[in-house]
Amino acid sequence: MKFSIITITYNRGHLIDQTIQSAINQSYNNFEYIIIDDGSNDNTEEIVKNFNDERIKYYKQDRLGNLSKLTNIGIKKSSGELIAILDSDDLWHESKLEKILEIFKKNQAINYVTHNIQYFIDKNKLEKPFYKTNQDFFKESLNDVLTFKILPFPIAVFKKELLNTTNLFNENFFDGQQDFLLRVASENKIYFIAECLTYMRIHVNNTSKKVFFQYYKAYYISVFNLAKKHKISWFQFFNGSIKISIDFIRRFFS
Structure with a gap:
């Protein structure tokens, strides 16, 4: 199965090289990497184009300032069966795609996978896992989403065919990830991996x-x-x- 990794970026030239590197270092390599640049005026384009990897597809456009619209643009350009969201300042565990692919393969009923995370300021000093559980689960999780026991972190991987019933991100919202997760959970079980597969950067500014x-x-x-x-x-x-x-x-x- 092919993954379509989607990253939305704006003026992250000082960070995005680490994010891209964590994607192209994946142990599973059947993917395309779609980067939607929301009109950056720093050196983001130069940084991205320095990577000599044909899987990277870079699109720069006029400033929209709406993550939902930008994510939908990326999804519409995708050709993979699986959509993976990666923020432009976060990092992936090198076997994230491989581990998630195993999950999808073992049960055809699984449409949406999320997992544990660790925050960091210094990537060499990771904080403790965000979720305390050490058990994977696959269950109806709408109540967990409603009560913030499962949060809409930009880390999920889902089958593209899921959009046939759930539809794209709601562009009336600046960031439609919460709405998307709620709609997914209202009709689908969610698979949660207890292992930390994404490292999310904490910014000093509140x-x-x-x-x-x-x-x-x-x-x-x-x-x-x-x-x-x-x-x-x-x-x-x-x-x-x-x-x-x-x-x-x-x-x-x-």
Whole structure:
């Protein structure tokens, strides 16, 4: 099976070489690597084109500033059966694709795979695994997504055919990963790998309150739409809304 790795980038010339290297170092090499550059004005293009690897497909366009639209552009350009998301500042374990391919092969019912992560500032000093569990699982996980026990990190791998029922990322959201995961989980079991296969970079600058507000607003809209379509109960909607409201207040006034 062929993977289509999709990376969205903007002015990450100082970091993206490490990300690309972690992709091309994969033990499984049947993949294309699609990089969508959202109008960078630094040396990102130069860095990408320094890699002499025909699997890398670089597309630069005018600034959109919408991750959902950019991700959809990448998906539409893809030719692989499996879509893998990789942020332009994160790093992969060298056997990530190989291990995930084994998961898909062992059970045809698996459509979506996520896994554990480790944060880092210095890549030589990884933090402890984010999720505490040491057990893989394959189960109905909608309630876990609703209550933030499974988070929409940009690390997932899913079958492209899943989009026939789930559809693309919702372009009404700046970052539609939460909405996409909720829609996937409302109709599919999720496979979780307890091993850390992505290392996510922590940036010194804090995420702005505006970004947090966008995230919470998207969550409300997404779960409300699921409730209207009877994918979740209104009790689940209100329960999730209360939890995220408390978290929003805590973050906003901290």
